[in-house]
Amino acid sequence: MVRRAMVGWVCAVLGACGTDNFGDAPVTGGSTAPADAGLPPVVGREAGGPPPIVVQDAGGGAAGSDAGAGGGGGGGGRTPFCAPGREEACNDLDDNCDGFVDEGCVCMGPEKSCYPGHPADLEGAGTQCRAGRQACDFETYGPCEGFVLPSAEVCDGLDNDCNGRVDDIGQCDNPPPEALCPPDQAGPPLASYDLRGGYRDADGDPMAQATWRVVEQPGGSTAQPMPANALESQVFVDLQGTFVFELEVRDADGGVGRCQTRVQATGSDALRIEMVWNAGAQNDASDVDMHLRRPGGEWFDGGDTGSDCYFSNCRQCTAGTSEEACREELARINADPAASPTPVLTWFPPADDDDPRLDLDDVEGLGPENINIRRPRDGSYRLGVHYWDEDGFGASTVTVRIFCGGALAREFEPVVLMPDFAGGGSDSTEFWEVADIAWANGTCQVNELGVRGCRQICTRGAFDAGPECPRGQQRGEACR
Numbered sequence: 301m302v303r304r305a306m307v308g309w310v311c312a313v314l315g316a317c318g319t320d321n322f323g324d325a326p327v328t329g330g331s332t333a334p335a336d337a338g339l340p341p342v343v344g345r346e347a348g349g350p351p352p353i354v355v356q357d358a359g360g361g362a363a364g365s366d367a368g369a370g371g372g373g374g375g376g377g378r379t380p381f382c383a384p385g386r387e388e389a390c391n392d393l394d395d396n397c398d399g400f401v402d403e404g405c406v407c408m409g410p411e412k413s414c415y416p417g418h419p420a421d422l423e424g425a426g427t428q429c430r431a432g433r434q435a436c437d438f439e440t441y442g443p444c445e446g447f448v449l450p451s452a453e454v455c456d457g458l459d460n461d462c463n464g465r466v467d468d469i470g471q472c473d474n475p476p477p478e479a480l481c482p483p484d485q486a487g488p489p490l491a492s493y494d495l496r497g498g499y500r501d502a503d504g505d506p507m508a509q510a511t512w513r514v515v516e517q518p519g520g521s522t523a524q525p526m527p528a529n530a531l532e533s534q535v536f537v538d539l540q541g542t543f544v545f546e547l548e549v550r551d552a553d554g555g556v557g558r559c560q561t562r563v564q565a566t567g568s569d570a571l572r573i574e575m576v577w578n579a580g581a582q583n584d585a586s587d588v589d590m591h592l593r594r595p596g597g598e599w600f601d602g603g604d605t606g607s608d609c610y611f612s613n614c615r616q617c618t619a620g621t622s623e624e625a626c627r628e629e630l631a632r633i634n635a636d637p638a639a640s641p642t643p644v645l646t647w648f649p650p651a652d653d654d655d656p657r658l659d660l661d662d663v664e665g666l667g668p669e670n671i672n673i674r675r676p677r678d679g680s681y682r683l684g685v686h687y688w689d690e691d692g693f694g695a696s697t698v699t700v701r702i703f704c705g706g707a708l709a710r711e712f713e714p715v716v717l718m719p720d721f722a723g724g725g726s727d728s729t730e731f732w733e734v735a736d737i738a739w740a741n742g743t744c745q746v747n748e749l750g751v752r753g754c755r756q757i758c759t760r761g762a763f764d765a766g767p768e769c770p771r772g773q774q775r776g777e778a779c780r
Contacts, residue, residue, distance in 0.1 A: 490536075
């Protein structure tokens with residue numbers, strides 16, 4: 301993802317500023333970055349339902365540097381999907397045959413799937429073609445990356461030219477190997493899952509390579525199988541939602557076999573809030589903090605009984621600020637179904653299931669960060685996001701999801717928070733008041749603050765004068 305971290309440009313867009321290892325697998329993928337560096341026209345698309353599932357990271361097959369003009373055309377006797385001059389429909393595809401996907405489309409999530417070729421390429425068993433992903437770059441989607449387009453057919457057990465037929469060139473006498481995947485799994489997020497694959501070959505060819513890759517995951521997830529190039533791997537599942545992993549094996553004669561397995565991650569807390577930012581960005585060390593304020597509380601009210609749950613008083617991890625160490629600690633806790641860690645912040649003595657936990661405090665960019673309450677008391681809780689330190693990254697694009705009773709109650713569109721180069725939580729750093737979460741009799745209602753594209757954003761120092769952002773402190777393309 302290419303970040304356009306130029307504050308002047310951002311100000312113009314937003315309308316305001318300040319107010320077994322077998323070696324490395326060959327990975328191929330395309331990128332569709334428009335040549336024009338100017339701003340594309342902004343168009344919208346309605347969204348709803350669960351968090352978007354992202355298809356990412358091409359593996360195997362051939363792909364160019366971009367799709368080229370007419371990627372969705374009618375090659376191979378197909379009816380063309382795209383047409384020159386047609387308006388982009390924000391549908392994950394190239395509608396106007398320019399080789400780019402959804403240019404100018406307003407972000408509805410942190411990232412999404414995309415494909416610049418004909419959608420029929422992705423259908424059929426054994427297709428080599430793959431969708432890529434697009435990450436939100438400020439308020440619109442960036443280039444489509446990681447896709448695999450059709451290539452010349454070869455005898456390998458795949459449909460390389462994506463015409464719906466495998467090895468349809470004759471004289472293919474090497475039976476492809478079989479990849480063996482583990483059964484589907486289910487459990488909590490912030491936990492590690494084993495991926496134990498296998499290999500079988502009908503004519504006895506030895507295995508030359510094994511590769512695990514992510515096929516689907518919730519938008520903003522950074523989960524990756526480790527090691528990637530081995531039959532047996534492991535993955536730390538960092539968000540709630542559905543994850544699909546694919547094992548690809550290759551034999552010594554070039555034959556390919558694939559299988560998939562699924563992990564369904566669902567939290568057991570009645571209230572769960574997740575935050576990710578700058579999906580797909582490189583070299584992001586920015587620190588964005590989540591805050592949850594109890595009924596009648598004040599922002600930045602710290603201490604063991606403070607009314608604001610955030611990193612200073614609510615962090616559950618005892619391994620210091622190392623994100624890797626904290627993930628390992630959380631994975632150990634979540635591996636025990638009987639484990640129920642006592643919250644470190646006490647809102648309603650004694651500390652128990654009606655008090656909040658900041659399970660993961662990410663200080664090294666991208667996220668996730670999450671706050672949970674096992675059984676909240678009735679009342680209205682206010683959710684906030686503070687851009688603590690940009691750490692050289694520039695503006696950050698933040699997405700928040702709220703889960704009630706294990707189900708998604710609300711996902712907010714990506715919101716841009718401007719950097720303050722003093723950093724370190726100074727009075728001029730930005731704070732987004734996200735929503736009020738009204739909890740009553742075991743159910744929740746999310747009451748958003750502001751509207752889509754025009755959110756309630758002020759500075760940290762504004763709370764010296766009152767408990768919430770001053771009236772009129774809003775920003776976004778819909779505010780103009």
